[in-house]
Amino acid sequence: MNQDFLVLCLESGSVAVLIQKHTNMSKNWPLWEIFVRSKNGLEHRHFGSLHAADADMALENARDVYTRRSEGVSIWVVESKNITASNPEHNGELFEPAQDKVYRHPTFYDLPDEVKHM
Amino acid sequence: MKQNKNLYNYIIGIADNSLILAQRLGELCGHGPTLETDIAGTNISLDLIGQARNYYQYAAKVQNEGKTEDDLAFLRLENQYRNVLLVEQPNEHFGYVMGRQYLFDVFHLMFLSEMLQSKDETLAAIAKKGIKEVSYHKRFSGDWIKRLGDGTEESNHNIQEAIDELWAYTDELFDQTEADKAMIAEGIGVDTSKLKEKYYEEVSILLKEATIEVPERKYFIKGGKKGVHSEHMGYILTEMQYMQRTYPNMEW
Numbered sequence: 001m002n003q004d005f006l007v008l009c010l011e012s013g014s015v016a017v018l019i020q021k022h023t024n025m026s027k028n029w030p031l032w033e034i035f036v037r038s039k040n041g042l043e044h045r046h047f048g049s050l051h052a053a054d055a056d057m058a059l060e061n062a063r064d065v066y067t068r069r070s071e072g073v074s075i076w077v078v079e080s081k082n083i084t085a086s087n088p089e090h091n092g093e094l095f096e097p098a099q100d101k102v103y104r105h106p107t108f109y110d111l112p113d114e115v116k117h118m
Numbered sequence: 119m120k121q122n123k124n125l126y127n128y129i130i131g132i133a134d135n136s137l138i139l140a141q142r143l144g145e146l147c148g149h150g151p152t153l154e155t156d157i158a159g160t161n162i163s164l165d166l167i168g169q170a171r172n173y174y175q176y177a178a179k180v181q182n183e184g185k186t187e188d189d190l191a192f193l194r195l196e197n198q199y200r201n202v203l204l205v206e207q208p209n210e211h212f213g214y215v216m217g218r219q220y221l222f223d224v225f226h227l228m229f230l231s232e233m234l235q236s237k238d239e240t241l242a243a244i245a246k247k248g249i250k251e252v253s254y255h256k257r258f259s260g261d262w263i264k265r266l267g268d269g270t271e272e273s274n275h276n277i278q279e280a281i282d283e284l285w286a287y288t289d290e291l292f293d294q295t296e297a298d299k300a301m302i303a304e305g306i307g308v309d310t311s312k313l314k315e316k317y318y319e320e321v322s323i324l325l326k327e328a329t330i331e332v333p334e335r336k337y338f339i340k341g342g343k344k345g346v347h348s349e350h351m352g353y354i355l356t357e358m359q360y361m362q363r364t365y366p367n368m369e370w
């Protein structure tokens with residue numbers, strides 16, 4: 001017996017239907033942003049978003065949607081509306097001034113090999 | 119020899135519960151109410167298929183007739199399947215799917231927790247691996263029972279309807295076949311009669327919390343453990359066995 005069959009259904013043929021349902025759901029359940037720590041010592045990283053009625057359901061859904069291939073050891077969920085994002089129209093004033101400040105990068109130091117994730 | 123036959127029948131009984139419930143959940147792959155619940159249901163299905171594989175591999179070894187896990191899973195006749203009637207009940211609506219799941223999960227977790235003590239090392243090892251999976255299944259289905267029961271008028275009506283109907287199949291979980299009794303006497307099998315009171319107590323507490331009325335019922339429907347199935351079983355097997363019967367010995 002091979003479990004790949006069900007996985008195959010999930011990964012390919014059904015995705016279009018599911019995405020359609022996903023879109024329809026947006027009328028009902030709020031959107032949540034999912035952050036997953038892939039292993040101890042690393043930071044939580046943004047993995048994607050999903051719909052859920054509340055935080056508990058968001059955690060369970062995130063467990064099933066984003067960590068079913070052992071991607072994580074810890075999950076954070078944040079309702080998307082609680083995230084304040086920068087406005088792309090302000091990108092010029094926000095980010096461009098940093099582009100010619102090369103001296104702000106610590107590239108003039110030799111980093112020992114033992115220092116990782118810098 | 120007799121002992122092996124009993125052990126084989128005992129393992130098959132446990133395995134069929136997982137396989138048929140997995141098949142029911144698998145039917146919903148791509149048809150779940152939302153993307154998230156769809157993936158969750160399929161995950162549970164795959165957990166159960168994984169457990170069933172371990173049981174069938176072991177049963178094939180105990181049987182010692184050169185059969186494989188696929189032979190046992192896909193090539194038996196309807197009356198040779200020994201799953202309880204509860205797990206073959208159809209996916210009428212989401213209330214039935216979660217109701218059936220929860221009513222089985224509570225039993226399943228209690229059962230595996232007891233099977234940890236089995237004198238049969240293989241069964242104890244399968245139980246150890248399954249407990250974490252099934253703990254999550256129960257958490258997931260239990261949460262949904264609460265959401266549906268304590269949700270809207272419509273969701274409460276639907277989950278109540280499902281629980282009322284599925285309740286009739288719960289008593290069979292605790293029925294003991296001859297193989298069950300023989301294995302209990304050997305210290306291999308789980309004495310399900312000891313779980314019954316605890317089971318109804320735990321389920322009732324959650325149902326009350328979910329504002330669902332606990333059904334009162336004197337007569338229960340049974341038969342699956344003896345190989346006498348509901349009218350749904352033939353359709354399940356037709357779909358499930360199609361590939362192996364059309365392309366014998368096929369592998370993926």
